[in-house]
Amino acid sequence: MTVEKLRLIVEELPPELHSKVRSAKIRGNDLRLVTGIDDLASLAKHIHGVYQAPLVTMHATDDRAAEDCFKLYVVLSPRGMDAFVTIIAALEPRSQRFVSLTPQINEADWYEREVQDMFGLEAIGHPDPRPLVLYDDWPQGEHPLRKDFPLDRRPPRIKGEYSFTKVEGEGVYEIPVGPVHAGVIEPGHFRFSVAGEPIINLEVRLGYVHKGIEKISESTPYWRGIHLAERISGDNSVAHSTAYCQTVEALASAEVPERAEYIRTVMLELERIYNLIGDISGIALDTAFSVGAANGYLLRERALNLNECLTGSRLLRSVNVIGGVRKDLSANDREKTLSALVRLKLEFEDLVDLMVTSTSLLDRVETTGKLSTEMAVRLNVVGPVARASGVDRDVRRDHPYAAYDRLNFLVPRGAAGDVNARTRVKIDEVRESFSLIDQALDGMPSGPIRTVVENIPAGEMAMSLVESPRGELVHWILAGRERPYRHKIRDASFCNWLAMEEAVLGNIVPDFPLINKSFNLSYSGNDL
Amino acid sequence: MIVEVLQTILLVAIAPLITGIIRKVKAYLQSRTGPSVLQPYRDLRKLFSKGSVVSKDASWVFSITPYVCMSAILVAALLVPVVYARAFGFVGDLIVLIYLLSMMRFFMSLSALDTGSAFGGMGSSREMYISSIVEPTMLLSIFAMALVAGTTSLGDIADGVATNGWDLVAPTLLLAAAAFFIATLAENARVPFDNPATHLELTMIHEAMLLEYSGKQLALMEISSMTKLIIFLAILSNVFFPWGIATDLTVLSLAGGLLAFLMKVLVLAVLIAVIESAMAKMRLFRLPNILTVAFILSLLAVMSFYILGAT
Incomplete structure (x- = not known):
């Protein structure tokens, strides 16, 4: 077909x-x-x-x-x-x-x-050929992903300056923010041009946490590449490692045991739950709705404890191996998960009630940071951000992987494209995740949890898409000898950063942190 | 004389405690234990033992601002009745008080602009924008009380209202108190106007102006902000609801006055904490709405005094 x-x-x-x-x-x-x-x-x-x-x-x-x-x-x-x-x-x-x-x-x-x-x-003919990843002090003619650029090469630093877009006019001034921010968040530079409080231009400059992951991966054997993949964006470790494993499995044309697919699904959804609850609490925190935020982070903590209980890692590290998963879910694990989820579900609904009935909170999030459907399509935005703007796309349904083709779930969508819509979509996705875990635990077949994957043919290429909590991410591998010849990683954030530059236009400066939080993009995943 | 000085010292001394109590109550409401109520004292001690880093682009304005703020707030504290109704009324009345606070704000905004950092400029501009509505509200709401008592000295107002008893509980008093309470939240950078707990520079109003300060200078700025809050709470509790305040200098009435003052301030602190926990911060451009409401309330307070008939 x-x-x-x-x-x-x-x-x-x-x-x-x-x-x-x-x-x-x-x-x-x-x-x-x-x-x-x-x-x-x-x-x-x-x-x-x-x-x-x-x-x-x-x-x-x-x-x-x-x-x-x-x-x-x-x-x-x-x-x-x-x-x-x-x-x-x-x-x-x-x-x-x-x-x-x-x-x-x-x-x-x-x-x-x-x-x-x-x-x-x-x-x-590129309209904007300025450097994106390489920083100002990187010398000309040094291109890290070329094969003649050795892994341990440290080019000398040179003097250079990045030219930001200049907006001129009466009363227009620039606010440089970052790359180092107050609070424990990743580095990124935001250059605002404002006329009073309204933002008339925003330019995001990233690349401060470029770690050369694609280059390192070219010299990392497949079995160790999982550890690397888990660290691309620390809070999406299952999504990235699943995508990596699926790509390598596709290269070897290996069939993963069904039980392993179900376990991967459970882990992917656990990851989504703790991430999205964190996002929702962040919205409460940034509007200074402190009680909502405190309750939300408490729930996130419970979800993390459940993760640790099941896998020994709060951030679900080392769950995947090539050909399956590392650890089986015992009957005891199943019971623990189910009972923890029952409690989490009830408390999550309380949190949602608290947030959606607070008029002062709604006043902040409605109409803030609007991203129109046309713009979302034009920029190819992915994940909850795209769905909140009315784009009907979800990798789990459109390109099913793991056990998603055997489970029932809805793809929640919004229309307004504002902070409120994004929060609502995330709330609905958490509910779907609860149901997905229930279904996966019920329908989980018995059997082996991993298969041996060997003989990965060099010169072959394969790709895998996974719906991470932030949206669609891609791993693409051109196989070399026992390791990737070229490993292309594209995190969901890479697609969405430009959308934020659009969404903030016309909003006032004090609303920016809220809009930023509603996108909650990864710097590390973008910079690689 | 000694009592007046002592009560001013008391006011400054318990200012960090009140801030600590507000934080503690907020922590409880968020199901956290929270730091001890004494934490602000420890923070101040830490800051006072540190050196200050001053930007090389800063002028003398930046260096003198902490002292100007601190002195302005100390003089303001002298004018406020705390335990005993007679403050140093002969030095200045409520108009002096309002302008002492304005002076503090003026220097704070100037020093924020002085270092040329982007956040400082934003903080100053927002502070001025808000204060342009808060200041008349404050003035008018205390004026309403001045009309009731027939004097502009805060001590005399407190004394007059306290000795007149419950007869004076009129719409004027309640309307003016409500207006002044909203002004208190706005002036002291509390939710829904500002978020004192945030680390997001782009949303800050008051804090954005302090970002460049460190060490001893920051400690002075912090303690003057804390004292400013308690001055407002003292006005609220002693000018609008002065019952319980000592009107003579006997030990018994002073003790009663102290107890009454602490109780009233505590109630107000808890009220602020509850408000901060129950609502989100407002959008910057919505603030004039609520501030205008406060202004109208104070205007109504003055009008009701005339309409309902001055005695």
């Missing part, structure tokens, strides 16, 4: 594009089109437009050793089918330029800037 649909995509290509496709292969649910670098943009634009296929990821590989060229990969996900279209284009030998997709596909913006920084490939 999927294969036929994918074949149809190739057949439906207009003749002038059809002739540009050098090869079309279908592997699993992935249609791989190879084309020339000059036709990449038009082919991607066609599939993006005709099949309403959002950009899942775009990245480069350094194949100069074998084929004397760089390659670009554009992955799109056609709407309404559990399938992907990967367009592969090799740059001309020794060439370091390609035509930018951003003028046609808006959401390619940051991906191309990242490719420019990490591979030194120039995107011709």
